[in-house]
Amino acid sequence: xxxFQLPGRSTVFAQNGMCATSxxxxxxxxxxxxxxxxxxxxxAIAGAVLLGICEPMMTGIGGxxxxxxxxVGEDRVVALNGSGRAPAALRAETMRxxxxxxxxxxxxxxxxxxxxxxxxxxxxxxxxxIGLKASLAPAIYYAESGVPVAPRTTFDWVExxxxxxxxxxxxxxxxxxxxxxxxxxxxxxxxxxxRRISMQGRSGFYEGEVAxxxxxxxxxxxxxxxxxxxxxxxxxxxxxxxxxxxGVDLIEQPPNGQGATAILMNNILSHFDLPAMxxxxxQRAHIEAExxxxxxxxxxxFIADANHTTRLEHMLSGETAKKLAALIDPKRAMTxxxxxxxxxxxxxxxxxxxxxxxxxxxLIYSIFHGFGSGLATNKFGILFQNRGAGFTLExxxxxEAIGGKRPMHTIIPAMLQKDGRVFMxxxxxxxxxxxxxxxxxxxxxxxxxxxxxxxxxxxxxFSDVDGMQVERGYSDKTRQELSxxxxxxxxxxxxxxxxxxILIDHENGVLEGASDPRKDxxxxxx
Numbered sequence: 001x002x003x004f005q006l007p008g009r010s011t012v013f014a015q016n017g018m019c020a021t022s023x024x025x026x027x028x029x030x031x032x033x034x035x036x037x038x039x040x041x042x043x044a045i046a047g048a049v050l051l052g053i054c055e056p057m058m059t060g061i062g063g064x065x066x067x068x069x070x071x072v073g074e075d076r077v078v079a080l081n082g083s084g085r086a087p088a089a090l091r092a093e094t095m096r097x098x099x100x101x102x103x104x105x106x107x108x109x110x111x112x113x114x115x116x117x118x119x120x121x122x123x124x125x126x127x128x129x130i131g132l133k134a135s136l137a138p139a140i141y142y143a144e145s146g147v148p149v150a151p152r153t154t155f156d157w158v159e160x161x162x163x164x165x166x167x168x169x170x171x172x173x174x175x176x177x178x179x180x181x182x183x184x185x186x187x188x189x190x191x192x193x194x195r196r197i198s199m200q201g202r203s204g205f206y207e208g209e210v211a212x213x214x215x216x217x218x219x220x221x222x223x224x225x226x227x228x229x230x231x232x233x234x235x236x237x238x239x240x241x242x243x244x245x246x247g248v249d250l251i252e253q254p255p256n257g258q259g260a261t262a263i264l265m266n267n268i269l270s271h272f273d274l275p276a277m278x279x280x281x282x283q284r285a286h287i288e289a290e291x292x293x294x295x296x297x298x299x300x301x302f303i304a305d306a307n308h309t310t311r312l313e314h315m316l317s318g319e320t321a322k323k324l325a326a327l328i329d330p331k332r333a334m335t336x337x338x339x340x341x342x343x344x345x346x347x348x349x350x351x352x353x354x355x356x357x358x359x360x361x362x363l364i365y366s367i368f369h370g371f372g373s374g375l376a377t378n379k380f381g382i383l384f385q386n387r388g389a390g391f392t393l394e395x396x397x398x399x400e401a402i403g404g405k406r407p408m409h410t411i412i413p414a415m416l417q418k419d420g421r422v423f424m425x426x427x428x429x430x431x432x433x434x435x436x437x438x439x440x441x442x443x444x445x446x447x448x449x450x451x452x453x454x455x456x457x458x459x460x461x462f463s464d465v466d467g468m469q470v471e472r473g474y475s476d477k478t479r480q481e482l483s484x485x486x487x488x489x490x491x492x493x494x495x496x497x498x499x500x501x502i503l504i505d506h507e508n509g510v511l512e513g514a515s516d517p518r519k520d521x522x523x524x525x526x
Contacts, residue, residue: 002454011453012513014525020500020513021047021351022429022521023054025147029138030353031524033130040353041069041127042135044361045120049139049194051349051365053187054147056172056383057160058429059349061193061205062214062376063367063385065116066253068240068413069127070360070422077251077415077422078127079240081306082119083406084112084233084387089224092393092401103389103401106163106374108223110386112407114205116365119235121202127359133198140198143191146184150520154181156347159494160370167217168374171381189380206230210380217377218384238306242417243267243316246446249417250438255309256406258299259414260316261435265295266442267321268328274447280459280474282481283330288443289463289487290328292436298324299435300392304399305406333468333486348411350427354502354511362413362425369431414438416445423504424452429519430497433462437497452501452514460496463487471496 002008012018017040019030030047034040044067052060065082095109103110124132149157157178164172171187179185196204204210211230218225242251243263250266252259268291277284298320302311314320327334348366366385367373373386390407392399399408410431416424428437437460444455459473467488470479483489495518502523503512513523 008457009453009515009517011451012523012525014511014513015509016356016526017354018502018511018513018523018525019043019047019351019353020502020515020523021051022349022498022500022519023051023150024520024522025054025142026050026351027522027524030351031526033135034355035526038130038134039128039357040355040359040361041123042130043355044351044353044363045124045128045135046138047351047353048349048363048365049120049136050142051351053139053143053185053190054150055153055349056185057156057371058347058367059365060367060383061117061190062114062372062382063116063365064114064387064409064411065119065363065365066257066409066411066413067119067123068251068253068362068415068425070415071127072357072359075420075422077240079238079253080119080123080235081238081253082115082235083256083409084115085406086112086388086391086401086403087223087225087229088403089226090388090401090403092391092395095401096393100393102393103391105369105386105389106165108218108221108373108375110388111218111223111225111373111375111384112387113225113229113233114385115233115235117197117205118202118233122235132201136194136198140191140194143187143194146186148182149179149185151181152520154179156370163369163371163374165374167378167381168371168376168383171376172371172383187381190382193380193382206233213377213379214382221375241316245270245442247418248442248446250442251415251417253412254306255303255312256305256409257412258303258408258410258435259412260303260312261295261299262412262438264298264315264321265291265435265439267318268295268325269439269443271322271325274443279444279448280478282478282485285461285478285482286333286485286487287328287330288436288440289461289468290334293334293463294324294327295435302398303408308398308405310398331485335486347431348429350413350429350500352425352427352500352502354425354504358504360415360422360425360504362415362427364411364413364427366411410434412438416442421506423506424501426452426499426501428497428499432464433497436462437499441499452503452512456499456501456514456516462496466490469496
């Protein structure tokens, strides 16, 4: 139990249904869907799409999603890959010839076809109860009437305002400026798009006037996208992957998602006595950082479009983890590690919902960097993701940018299972940090016996291209010790990620919700 004399959050308990996500309005809407007869899938879609209005720099209908679903009365987990592909005409050699070493972040070249809407339509049809029209109704209402901009959302909007270009500034700024807390953000053009989707299904987005607006806008910005690219977009059901850590199974999405990175990192950490280390001390943070460097190096080498990933079993092998663990010096940070990511970012939304029948949904939905590519359509103001920046331009690499491929993807929903039974859907936002975040959350639970809320509240660190980001929750003593170990310690400008989780207490028939104070959101139940 937390110390009630200190700032913090209490766990939220409920019996009939629960949602945990990064904005209270989205959590409220999801619970209302449950109360009105919808199931966890209906509620998750409603909350996720609304988050595109509540946190437009984090997600939107121009983005991708990945989803894990535990059906009613079953212990299996269904995985849906809602990530889009590069336009057919995209070529890495063209960008190399133009002098680029990486895919330009804020350009039409980085824009892959949005996959989330196709996934939501499929998810609703296959697993929902009340239909897509009912799930989209709240987002349509709030897009028209407006949402008061929340404090953390305002902070992000101000930080990311310079990334907005051209038509995006018209649709996402207030007289050329970011909003103040409490100002109403309205997106009536997006409401129109959502209304078409609710009536026509995926064709309301991938065909006709909306698709033409997207293609014309991208081509005017130098893109090579076509109406055929949009019409051909299709999500895929895939087989989840999993790895066991001290009796708890971590269930992840397979490539092109980076979930295997979290499993590999856990396998590396299993070779160290974490419980003997201070959970908030330098030694634990050091070992975790070194494990992450090695696991992310493997990710950058191997993970790509599923049809191009050939070393997945190698990444998941216990022998691979054992050999990598032997490379870690407990007393010194490795020098010159491979870059964690070509394109570090911390922008995404995550939502988890569990209903009265224990259908569980773990859903993550993103436009990649803050405000995605920074580019939007002229007419409807649809922000384009820049997922193409997840490709490499290295010739012959499995993840080389080629038309029709899916890029390596950072967003990964997760579930925890014990003795074959799902007991917790969870997710950690934060771009490249996510596998590290999954590993830290799990080791907080298993090695330090923290409740999910405490595991989320705990301070975070992450080594990326800017050095070892160490949140202010760590002591000055720990910072100095990390520096003495050879880490370049820096204080992050923004908090590291944000997490949400719902613990299913099967014994008592109670749901326990946990939500990250680093975001504006909460867990709500009924």
